[in-house]
Amino acid sequence: MLKHWLKPWVLLISMFALQAHAELEIVITKGVDSARPIAVVPFQFEGTKPMTQDIAKIVAMDLQRSGYFSPVATSNLPRTPYPDQYINFSEWTDRGIDAIVTGKITQQADGNYTVHYQLIDAVRGKNTGGQTTEVAADGTTTTVRDHVLLNNIVRDLPNKQARTYAHRISDLVFEELTGIRGAFRTHIAYVVVDDRARYPYQLRVADYDGYNERLVVQSREPIMSPAWSPDGRKLAYVSFENRRSQLFIQDLYSGKRELVSSFPRHNGSPQFSPDGSKLAMVLSKSGSLQIYILDLKTKKLTQVTHGRANNTEAFWDPDGKSLIFTSDRGGQPQIYQVNLADGQTRRLTWEGSQNQGGQITPDGQYMVMVNRNAGGFNLAKQSLDESSGTSAVQILTKTLLDESPSIAPNGTMIIYSSVYGKNNVLSLVSIDGRFKARLPATNGRVRAPAWSPFL
Incomplete structure (x- = not known):
């Protein structure tokens, strides 16, 4: 991987090697x-x-x-x-x-x-x-x-x-x-875009409250979609440092990284399986966007979705037996679930003209997603418990252009990207929607947050 260290438009940094200049500051806004x-x-x-x-x-x-x-x-x-x-x-x-x-x-x-x-x-x-x-x-x-x-x-x-x-x-x-396990010793990863910096795209990691911020990767080309391994030691992410999308996995403690996907056209949306042995991803090497699973040990690649529709944003069910994903097979983006054993697929979302970016709470009871409605793009929650007899959608946020939700490992809070003061910032909302806060950075636009597992 030496060639990646020598590229003039990317710089890899050990998690503990360099502190970033700006830290996040939580501002309570409601609740x-x-x-x-x-x-x-x-x-x-x-x-x-x-x-x-x-x-x-x-x-x-x-x-x-x-x-x-x-x-x-x-x-x-x-x-x-x-x-x-x-x-x-x-x-x-x-x-x-x-x-x-x-x-x-x-x-x-x-x-x-x-x-x-x-x-x-x-x-x-x-x-x-x-x-x-x-x-x-x-x-x-x-x-x-x-x-x-x-x-x-x-x-x-x-x-x-x-x-x-x-x-x-x-x-x-x-x-x-x-009675709920605390998640105050967890971390968050996120991407900062600072147009004034020599390396405008920066992947950073911080304590959940924004302290002890560290740079992981700096690049002159876009960085996207960070995702944590279940043990909290590694991040998978998308990098355009070679002028095309590629998927990397980086060890946060040693700084070493591995190129895991570099197929023609699109490589995106990495997500570790609950046991850390596999990586779900989105590839367009055969035409439209499709979900694949890579076995990280054997390097065997398995295609999960097929057809002409675009299928993206895969997220694992906590039991590891199925994936939820966003698909436009019905015309507009909606969220579906595929059983990995038999390939059976069913649609999960029906309320709102669009639903995308779905994630499942650690207990498997709820799905959080970005819902498009008359108020714009907002975070919403839907029950996955069929025995409850209801799958009504609860709108959780009313900020502008909410995206990229990521759920705390104890399922109590959601971090997401939103627009505040004409800039991208990170925001927090409780799983019931009553408590809200934002985490503005002192420099750059902050996007694509990912909440770590318990550490």
């Missing part, structure tokens, strides 16, 4: 008032040199961005207690706060830190007076503080890992309170 109140108390500090990252603030922002919680402003907290023994539960429940996160950070002699944090159920604490007594079968009694839902300590935490550990706290708090 805070409908979220559940939660108190994230500023963590107490003991030592001489505080951490450069405010762990409590990061946790509060994570929970707010999830759309499920509305952290109470510090100025509105009755106190800032630590630990739970110092909490007057009535003070919190009277303000409608039933969950409290509190903690303490202690600087160690070696310069690292110890972090102790608790998640407290204020309602349970009020009802039990802060403790309950359990009687064992042998008659012995034990005092239980079952209002403390989480009571964790980490030692020897370096300052540079504070943000990552804060996301871990957020994950555990979110899961404890919702």
Whole structure:
């Protein structure tokens, strides 16, 4: 692959080698008032040199961005207690706060830190007076503080890992309170187009909240359609660096990459199978656009769709047994599903003049797509549960020209590209459509987002 490194119009960069100049900044636009109140108390500090990252603030922002919680402003907290023994539960429940996160950070002699944090159920604490007594079968009694839902300590935490550990706290708090696995330690990949840069097309990766942004590939020719491998180590994407579309897979840690498809005409829309062994793609080597599957080990290529219609944007069902895809076989683009075992195909979408770019939630219950209706091109959700007796389409967004949806690995949020202020930006919407935010970049047009798997 040395020839690809020497091309004057493309530059490959290891994920951890170079930080990009611009970071994303999440701006909440809708949904805070409908979220559940939660108190994230500023963590107490003991030592001489505080951490450069405010762990409590990061946790509060994570929970707010999830759309499920509305952290109470510090100025509105009755106190800032630590630990739970110092909490007057009535003070919190009277303000409608039933969950409290509190903690303490202690600087160690070696310069690292110890972090102790608790998640407290204020309602349970009020009802039990802060403790309950359990009687064992042998008659012995034990005092239980079952209002403390989480009571964790980490030692020897370096300052540079504070943000990552804060996301871990957020994950555990979110899961404890919702029953849904948190996705705050995930990443997003996206394409930035900066016409003023020497390499205008840039594939970047960042933490889900836009921090720690890294360049993966820079090119003078277009880059499109990034897609994550299930282990989160690799990205597949389309590059026009050789003045035609080609599909590459790149290891984000080593920087090594592999050319996997370079057929005549169109090579596009890569998607890893759920087990990572195969890659769905769109090729036009036989005429119209058709879906193919490449076995990444044997390099065997299998054609999935046939005929004169254009079939594109394949996405795997979570069980790996079928694909959904966009096709114009009915005249206008609509979404279909093909069974990979027998090739049987059925149409899934009927509402709206067009539906395309479909993705399935990790639990397989819903499909998210771009729906064209009287309001324009917007994100929509449709149930795939046939037993529910309904497949009505719910419009999730009302922004301008929404495209390229990508679902968080826990199925709670969707990231997508939209137009804001005459520019392409990334936006977020909760799976129920109640919470919305945007992630404007400080330079360039941002498109084609892809949310990583759990890492």
